[in-house]
Amino acid sequence: MMQVSEITWTETEKEIAQQAFKKAYDREIMALIDYVQDQSDKIAKIEDVWYLHDFLSARRHQIDGKYDYRYSVLLFVFAQLLKEGWLYLEDIQGLEREKVSKISALSRM
Amino acid sequence: MMQVSEITWTETEKEIAQQAFKKAYDREIMALIDYVQDQSDKIAKIEDVWYLHDFLSARRHQIDGKYDYRYSVLLFVFAQLLKEGWLYLEDIQGLEREKVSKISALSRM
Numbered sequence: 001m002m003q004v005s006e007i008t009w010t011e012t013e014k015e016i017a018q019q020a021f022k023k024a025y026d027r028e029i030m031a032l033i034d035y036v037q038d039q040s041d042k043i044a045k046i047e048d049v050w051y052l053h054d055f056l057s058a059r060r061h062q063i064d065g066k067y068d069y070r071y072s073v074l075l076f077v078f079a080q081l082l083k084e085g086w087l088y089l090e091d092i093q094g095l096e097r098e099k100v101s102k103i104s105a106l107s108r109m
Numbered sequence: 110m111m112q113v114s115e116i117t118w119t120e121t122e123k124e125i126a127q128q129a130f131k132k133a134y135d136r137e138i139m140a141l142i143d144y145v146q147d148q149s150d151k152i153a154k155i156e157d158v159w160y161l162h163d164f165l166s167a168r169r170h171q172i173d174g175k176y177d178y179r180y181s182v183l184l185f186v187f188a189q190l191l192k193e194g195w196l197y198l199e200d201i202q203g204l205e206r207e208k209v210s211k212i213s214a215l216s217r218m
Binding site: 029032033036037040041043044045046048049050052053056057060 | 138141142145146149150152153154155158159161162165166169
């Protein structure tokens, strides 16, 4: 059983984690912007506008909840981002092997 | 004092009113779509996406509340639309003079 609360992060690991977090966030945001602009170009009637609004409401809520940079939950956050394709394993190279293994394992759950 | 509840609408007036209502709605929606597409083209960062979301939340609420086609409130609705520039006086030509006068007067309040 993983004991997340006992995991410690070295300063180097914190830097790697912060950069990886930011990379994943930037990738997801860029994809979101692309999607919004693509959908916007296709708007022809009011229902398309309200669909875009509903979509943004849902995505905003998801993104606000998901990008939680607290070390107590960071392995779970990274696992989720890895699963969704916003984080790559190469982004977290340099974290101790145990953390990378846990992130990988969690991402397959 | 206006007695809105006592106002009656002939069948011809109802047809004119429905068409005027639809014209105003279509104009406002077209302007909204133009604005959304224009803003969307300018999105460069996530704050721009959330601004668009906030804007759509507000406009959806306004539009849902404003386009209320009940004869008991229609003079007020038309006055509001006239004031905002979505309805033109020529759209309501054919309504009895008394109604047009009330709509005009209310639109200047």
